[in-house]
Amino acid sequence: MDIEMREEGHAAVLTLSGRLDLASGSTLKEYVKRLAEKNVTSVHLNLAEVEFINSSGLGALVSVMKEMRLLKGRLTLSNLASYVQEIFEITQLSHIFEIYATEEEALATYHEVAVR
Amino acid sequence: MAEHRLTYRSTLEASEKLLDDLGELLARYRVDRGLSQWVLLVVSEAFNNALLHGNKRDPKKTITVVLRVNQSEIVADIIDQGEGGVEKVRSRRTSGPLAESGRGVDLMERFATSTRFEELADGGMKVTVSFCRSGGREYAKSPERHGGKDGY
Secondary structure (H helix, E strand, C coil): CEEEEEEECCEEEEEEEEEECHHHHHHHHHHHHHHHHCCCCEEEEEEEEEEEECHHHHHHHHHHHHHHHHCCCEEEEECCCHHHHHHHHHCCHHHCCEEECCHHHHHHHHHHHHHC | CEEEEEEEECCHHHHHHHHHHHHHHHHHCCCCHHHHHHHHHHHHHHHHHHHHHHCCCCCCCEEEEEEEECCCEEEEEEECCCCCCHHHHHCCCCCCCCCCCCCHHHHHHHHCCEEEEEECCCCCEEEEEEEECCCCCCCCCCCCCCCCCCCC
16 A cells, blocks of 8 residues: 655645555554654545555554544545445444545535634 | 465465455456455455464464355355364454454455355364355345454
């Protein structure tokens, strides 16, 4: 899995591509942990290029979300492929995560929060 | 029925190699992309359970995947060299929505047409999953459980 990062205001936008599974899940957790150490606690994950996810990948996403919540931050997701979306729905994780259709929609909510 | 036997050491890298090898075989048999995704998901769940819970990441132990394919069906056996554990799989319990593990078996049972867990005479576990190639996807069971305390 590849991770590309850019900053949008206070949020880190990570574009993931490839497989999100047992090995790459650990990579993602480490990556976000390093961001948290730099006080980045608003993280958006664009999953458009994630071609495969399994329960280990889901577990990594849950772990990242919990870490952000502990730090009073946010984790948002967007651009889930229909295959990934179906897995989120079946596992009912679609009710747990903040999921947006597009990255733009997700990032707009960060701006709204900042304006309030 | 064509048969392929793939054997891997119990390492994290093997779980990646399995997906490469399996994807290649499914493409060779012209399995459509939708079904391929579910086969890859289900076999990877069984493989990771074999790696983590069966063989406990002992690189001296191997995991064998036997794939059989014909026009109507895809069947995979995932065989580890651990200490069984069928009872743990059967007795797994619901865990909270924020659990970081324990969704694998539910996903397997959801997306495979059939799933069978079997303890082998030499102590390992064999998981057999099958998929119907004809018609729409068939869900075997409704996933009412979400994760288990043992991480299966």
